[in-house]
Amino acid sequence: MQQHDNLIGGQWTKGNAYSPNLNPSNLGDTIAEYTQGNATHVEAAVAAATAAFPAWATGSIQARSDALDKIGTEILARREELGTLLSREEGKTKAEGIGEATRAGQIFKFFAGECLRLSGETLPSVRPNIGVEITREPVGVVGLITPWNFPIAIPAWKIAPALAFGNCVVLKPADLVPGSSWALAEIISRSGIPAGVFNLVMGRGSVIGNALVNHPGIHAISFTGSVGVGRNIAIQCVTNHKKVQLEMGGKNPQVILDDADLNQAVELSVQSAFYSTGQRCTASSRLIVTEGIYPKFIAAMQERMAKIKVGDALAAGTDIGPVSSQSQLDQDLEYIAIGKGEGATLAAGGERLKLGTEGYYMSPALFSESIASMRINKEEIFGPVASVIRVKNYEEALATANDTEFGLSAGIATTSLKYATHFKRHSQAGMVMVNLPTAGVDYHVPFGGRKGSSYGPREQGKYAQEFFTTVKTAYTQA
Ligand SMILES: NC(=O)C1=CN([C@@H]2O[C@H](COP(=O)(O)OP(=O)(O)OC[C@H]3O[C@@H](n4cnc5c(N)ncnc54)[C@H](O)[C@@H]3O)[C@@H](O)[C@H]2O)C=CC1
Numbered sequence: 001m002q003q004h005d006n007l008i009g010g011q012w013t014k015g016n017a018y019s020p021n022l023n024p025s026n027l028g029d030t031i032a033e034y035t036q037g038n039a040t041h042v043e044a045a046v047a048a049a050t051a052a053f054p055a056w057a058t059g060s061i062q063a064r065s066d067a068l069d070k071i072g073t074e075i076l077a078r079r080e081e082l083g084t085l086l087s088r089e090e091g092k093t094k095a096e097g098i099g100e101a102t103r104a105g106q107i108f109k110f111f112a113g114e115c116l117r118l119s120g121e122t123l124p125s126v127r128p129n130i131g132v133e134i135t136r137e138p139v140g141v142v143g144l145i146t147p148w149n150f151p152i153a154i155p156a157w158k159i160a161p162a163l164a165f166g167n168c169v170v171l172k173p174a175d176l177v178p179g180s181s182w183a184l185a186e187i188i189s190r191s192g193i194p195a196g197v198f199n200l201v202m203g204r205g206s207v208i209g210n211a212l213v214n215h216p217g218i219h220a221i222s223f224t225g226s227v228g229v230g231r232n233i234a235i236q237c238v239t240n241h242k243k244v245q246l247e248m249g250g251k252n253p254q255v256i257l258d259d260a261d262l263n264q265a266v267e268l269s270v271q272s273a274f275y276s277t278g279q280r281c282t283a284s285s286r287l288i289v290t291e292g293i294y295p296k297f298i299a300a301m302q303e304r305m306a307k308i309k310v311g312d313a314l315a316a317g318t319d320i321g322p323v324s325s326q327s328q329l330d331q332d333l334e335y336i337a338i339g340k341g342e343g344a345t346l347a348a349g350g351e352r353l354k355l356g357t358e359g360y361y362m363s364p365a366l367f368s369e370s371i372a373s374m375r376i377n378k379e380e381i382f383g384p385v386a387s388v389i390r391v392k393n394y395e396e397a398l399a400t401a402n403d404t405e406f407g408l409s410a411g412i413a414t415t416s417l418k419y420a421t422h423f424k425r426h427s428q429a430g431m432v433m434v435n436l437p438t439a440g441v442d443y444h445v446p447f448g449g450r451k452g453s454s455y456g457p458r459e460q461g462k463y464a465q466e467f468f469t470t471v472k473t474a475y476t477q478a
């Protein structure tokens with residue numbers, strides 16, 4: 001069995017023990033073993049990053065750009081292999097895995113360009129003969145804590161801007177899916193980036209993540225994951241004067257109006273709710289449907305869902321792979337029981353499936369006759385489970401869509417320009433989709449939400465510089 005180590009100061013470094021990385025489609029398949037670091041590794045990684053920072057922060061932006069471009073080129077050239085690895089460790093289909101690896105390569109190439117575009121401002125002073133320059137400088141050593149559902153894209157979209165703007169990095173990936181991050185670290189280690197600029201420390205969140213968040217040498221934390229962990233990280237960061245950026249949960253609404261194209265509405269609802277096994281923060285789990293189209297919509301969804309093939313993530317023809325872990329599967333099935341107990345009708349799926357290999361399979365589930373106040377419509381499930389809420393009209397649909405503690409993405413299916421325009425303006429979400437699934441975002445524009453979904457500056461696109469740089473205002477007397 002292959003064993004993979006942490007990358008600290010340019011050296012591959014063993015932890016205390018190794019942990020197997022299991023394929024959720026086939027628990028008999030161990031991908032490799034990955035080291036479990038401890039607080040000493042965090043200490044060493046922060047020390048290496050701190051030592052590397054002055055030269056990296058003030059060094060050639062051409063060298064930074066070239067290195068990021070080289071990383072992006074290699075990821076794109078190996079997208080099939082990297083996508084297969086991530087599909088094997090996370091459980092999304094091979095096509096989704098390759099798509100995600102492609103996104104990671106594109107992100108590095110985008111930020112290779114952004115290195116060269118960091119600009120400031122020059123303003124006249126209100127006092128005579130004085131000039132004012134506003135520049136952006138790197139924040140310092142940043143800790144990046146990533147979840148299991150996008151094993152390469154989320155690390156990429158935090159690492160690439162961090163490095164592009166002159167920061168040094170300690171990455172702590174999700175312990176469930178260390179393989180893709182390790183492969184990315186290996187590519188970065190050969191990119192020409194100096195030792196210590198990028199460090200990888202794998203291991204448990206409560207050990208590695210907690211040590212990073214509380215380390216005085218870390219200047220900023222960018223986190224994606226659950227609401228509970230994110231909120232605690234924010235409290236610790238604020239207490240210790242660290243910058244913090246959080247991407248957390250969603251309970252994203254998909255509104256379907258009477259005038260929608262039914263086939264399109266069904267297709268985008270299936271995509272939003274069930275693809276990637278519903279394990280996307282942008283997935284839609286609340287389908288809010290006006291009463292005129294409601295019966296046709298339920299019938300068409302049942303017909304469409306009967307054609308969805310659940311299976312081994314790597315097998316040809318699979319539409320939806322397994323749930324990523326036993327604990328996530330338990331959570332999903334518990335919400336099926338909760339929904340039934342609350343009086344919603346299970347209109348399709350929601351069953352544990354036994355297939356040819358031992359994996360965490362379940363059929364995608366649709367609840368009908370659900371009420372907005374039910375727990376299944378309030379709490380993030382993070383699995384292939386969606387519920388339909390019947391509403392009278394657009395006004396009630398909008399109010400229901402916004403009636404959530406979250407605000408990541410929201411969608412509307414309609415042929416009415418009036419309602420589409422109104423929804424774009426009045427949805428309380430960070431990302432709004434018209435006649436598109438709530439999931440499925442570009443890599444070069446801002447990503448993030450409102451209310452309980454996100455905290456701090458946006459990720460992605462040119463907006464990423466807001467978090468990964470700090471502003472300096474300089475006054476010069478002529
Ligand atoms: N919004 C999103 O993209 C995601 C949301 N989730 C939600 O979170 C639930 C639980 O999934 P988990 O993987 O357990 O999420 P999590 O929030 O526990 O883990 C996310 C990352 O934080 C790290 N972490 C855990 N405890 C930490 C601590 N005390 N200090 C610092 N870092 C820590 C983890 O090791 C991982 O790298 C899911 O069921 C889902 O509802 C999970 C993954 C992604």
Ligand SMILES: O=Cc1ccc(S(=O)(=O)O)cc1
Pocket residue numbers: 150153154224280281282438439440441442
């Ligand atoms: O966080 C990374 C991420 C989140 C969502 C998506 S998409 O909505 O499935 O495009 C992609 C990457």
